[in-house]
Amino acid sequence: MSAARPDLTEQDNPASQLTSEDVVREHDRSRVQQARGRRWYLLWLLAGPGILAMLGENDGPSMISYTATGAIYGIGFFLPFIVLTFVMAIVCQEMCMRVGAVTHRGYGQLVLERYGPSWAWLAAGDLLFTNLVTLIGEFVAIRVGLTYFHIGAGVAALLGVVLVLFTLSGGRYWRWERIALGLALFNGLFLAAAILVKPDLGHIGHAFTTFSPLPQGSFNEILLLLASTIGATVTPWMVFFQQSASADKGLTPSDLRQGRQDTVIGGVVAAIFGCGALVAGAALLGHGGGVNGFAGAGFPAALGQKAGGTVGTLFALGMIEAGAVAILTISASTGYAISECMGRSSSFNLTFREAAPFYSVNILVAAIAAVVILIPGVPLLSIALNANVLATVLLPFTLAFVVMLANDRQLMGRWANNLRTNVLAVAIVALVCVCGAAYGIDSFLLQIHVLS
Amino acid sequence: MVRHVDPQQPDECEEEMVLSLERDQLANDRRHPLPPAYIGPRAHVALWTLRIFVLIVGAMVIYTFCAQL
Numbered sequence: 001m002s003a004a005r006p007d008l009t010e011q012d013n014p015a016s017q018l019t020s021e022d023v024v025r026e027h028d029r030s031r032v033q034q035a036r037g038r039r040w041y042l043l044w045l046l047a048g049p050g051i052l053a054m055l056g057e058n059d060g061p062s063m064i065s066y067t068a069t070g071a072i073y074g075i076g077f078f079l080p081f082i083v084l085t086f087v088m089a090i091v092c093q094e095m096c097m098r099v100g101a102v103t104h105r106g107y108g109q110l111v112l113e114r115y116g117p118s119w120a121w122l123a124a125g126d127l128l129f130t131n132l133v134t135l136i137g138e139f140v141a142i143r144v145g146l147t148y149f150h151i152g153a154g155v156a157a158l159l160g161v162v163l164v165l166f167t168l169s170g171g172r173y174w175r176w177e178r179i180a181l182g183l184a185l186f187n188g189l190f191l192a193a194a195i196l197v198k199p200d201l202g203h204i205g206h207a208f209t210t211f212s213p214l215p216q217g218s219f220n221e222i223l224l225l226l227a228s229t230i231g232a233t234v235t236p237w238m239v240f241f242q243q244s245a246s247a248d249k250g251l252t253p254s255d256l257r258q259g260r261q262d263t264v265i266g267g268v269v270a271a272i273f274g275c276g277a278l279v280a281g282a283a284l285l286g287h288g289g290g291v292n293g294f295a296g297a298g299f300p301a302a303l304g305q306k307a308g309g310t311v312g313t314l315f316a317l318g319m320i321e322a323g324a325v326a327i328l329t330i331s332a333s334t335g336y337a338i339s340e341c342m343g344r345s346s347s348f349n350l351t352f353r354e355a356a357p358f359y360s361v362n363i364l365v366a367a368i369a370a371v372v373i374l375i376p377g378v379p380l381l382s383i384a385l386n387a388n389v390l391a392t393v394l395l396p397f398t399l400a401f402v403v404m405l406a407n408d409r410q411l412m413g414r415w416a417n418n419l420r421t422n423v424l425a426v427a428i429v430a431l432v433c434v435c436g437a438a439y440g441i442d443s444f445l446l447q448i449h450v451l452s
Numbered sequence: 453m454v455r456h457v458d459p460q461q462p463d464e465c466e467e468e469m470v471l472s473l474e475r476d477q478l479a480n481d482r483r484h485p486l487p488p489a490y491i492g493p494r495a496h497v498a499l500w501t502l503r504i505f506v507l508i509v510g511a512m513v514i515y516t517f518c519a520q521l
Binding site for chain 2: 029032109110113114115126345379386390394396400433437439441443
C-alpha cells in the first residue's frame with residue numbers, strides 16, 4: 001500500500017478524486033490492509049459474498065424442495081446429490097468471485113461492456129424473471145413459517161419489505177452484508193430440526209457411501225426433484241450477486257485466497273444445512289403428503305405433529321429465516337443487474353440519490369413479490385417448487401458468460417481459468433442443460449398427452 | 453481496465469494504489485467502459501443456439517406449469 005504522493009497538485013493527486021463511494025470502500029480496505037498477517041481476522045473481514053450466496057440459496061423454495069424430497073423418498077440418493085450440487089456451486093461461484101475481485105466490476109457491467117447490450121439485457125431479463133418468481137417463493141416461505149404461529153400473510157409481506165428497507169438504509173456495503181450474515185446464521189435451525197428428529201445415522205452413512213436407495217416412483221416427479229435440487233444450489237442470481245458483491249466489497253486479486261475460503265465455507269455450511277432439511281423431511285416419509293401435499297402451514301405443522309412441537313417451531317423459524325435472507329440477496333442481485341445493464345452506479349456504498357436505479361429496483365421487486373402472496377387463490381407452493389426448475393432451465397446461458405469472462409485473458413491476466421476449472425465448468429453447464437431439458441421436455445410431452 | 457499480460461512481471465506490482473484502493477477500483481475509473489471483446493462466428497452460433505434452447509425449454513416448463521394450475 002502506498003499513500004497518495006504529497007508532491008502532486010490537487011488535480012493530479014488521485015486521492016483528491018475519491019468519490020463518496022470510494023471513501024467508504026477505502027475505509028473498509030484500510031482495515032483489510034492492516035489485518036494482513038492476522039489470518040482469522042482477515043478472513044472475518046473478507047468473508048461475506050460467498051457465504052451469503054450459498055446460504056442465500058438455501059432459501060424458501062430450496063428448503064421446501066429438500067424437505068419434500070426427504071418426505072417422499074426418505075434418506076437415500078438425494079442426500080449425497082445435494083452435496084454434489086454444492087460442489088458444482090462452489091466451482092461456479094469461485095469463478096464469479098475471481099472475476100469480480102480481478103476486474104472490480106459486476107457481471108452485468110462486464111457482459112454489457114465486453115459483449116454488448118443485447119447479451120447483457122438477455123441475461124438480465126432472465127434474471128429479472130426468475131428472481132421475481134423466486135422472490136414470490138421467499139415470501140411463501142415466510143408465510144408458511146408465520147402460519148405455524150397463526151400469523152397471517154399480510155405480516156409476511158410487510159416483514160419482508162420492511163427488512164429490505166431497513167438493510168438498505170445504511171449507505172454502506174459492510175452494514176448490509178453483516179446484517180444479512182447475522183440473519184443467515186439461523187439457517188442452522190434446519191440442522192437442529194434434523195438432529196431432533198433422531199435420524200438413523202446408519203441410513204445417512206449408507207446413503208452417502210452408496211448414493212442409494214435410488215428414488216422410486218413417477219419418472220417425471222424424479223426429474224422435477226432432480227431439476228429443482230440443482231436449481232436449489234446453482235442459480236442465475238448467485239452469479240450476478242457474488243460477482244457484484246465481491247466488487248462492491250472491494251476484493252482485489254490479493255484477496256483471492258480468502259475469497260475462495262469464503263466460497264468453500266459457504267458451500268460446506270449450506271450443504272450441511274440443506275441435508276438437515278432433507279433429513280428432517282424424511283421423518284415425514286409415508287405421511288402421504290406428496291410434493292404438493294403440504295400446502296398451508298405445510299411442513300412445520302406436519303413435523304410438529306410427527307416429531308414434536310419443538311421440531312415444528314424450529315422448522316417454522318428456519319423457513320422465515322430462509323425466506324428473509326434470500327429476499328435480501330435476491331433483491332440485491334436484481335438491483336445490481338438492472339443498474340449495471342443501464343450503465344448506472346450500483347453500490348451499497350452510495351446513497352439512494354447517487355444510485356437511484358439500484359435501490360429502486362431492489363425495493364420494487366421485493367414489493368411486487370409481497371403483493372403477489374396477498375392475492376387469494378394463487379398456487380403459492382407450486383410457484384415455490386417451479387421457481388427452482390425455472391432457474392435450472394435458464395442457468396446454462398448465464399453460466400456460459402461466466403466461463404467466457406473467466407477465460408478472458410485480457411481482463412483476467414494470469415487469474416484466468418485453468419484447464420481443470422474449464423473442464424469442470426463445461427461439465428456443469430452440460431449437466432444443468434440435460435437435467436433442465438429432460439424435465440421440461442418430459443413434462444411438456446406428458447401435458448400434451450404424447451407420453452402417458 | 454484491460455490487463456496486458458507480462459509473464460516477466462507479477463500483476464500485483466502493476467497496480468497503482470490510491471490510499472488502500474487499487475487505481476482501477478476507483479468509481480471514476482470503473483465508469484470508463486472496457487473495449488468490446490471479439491466473439492468469433494462459431495462462438496456467436498453457439499451462444500444463439502444455447503439461447504434458443506434455453507428459451508424453448510423455458511417455454512415448455514412455463515406452459516406445463518400454467519396448464520397444471
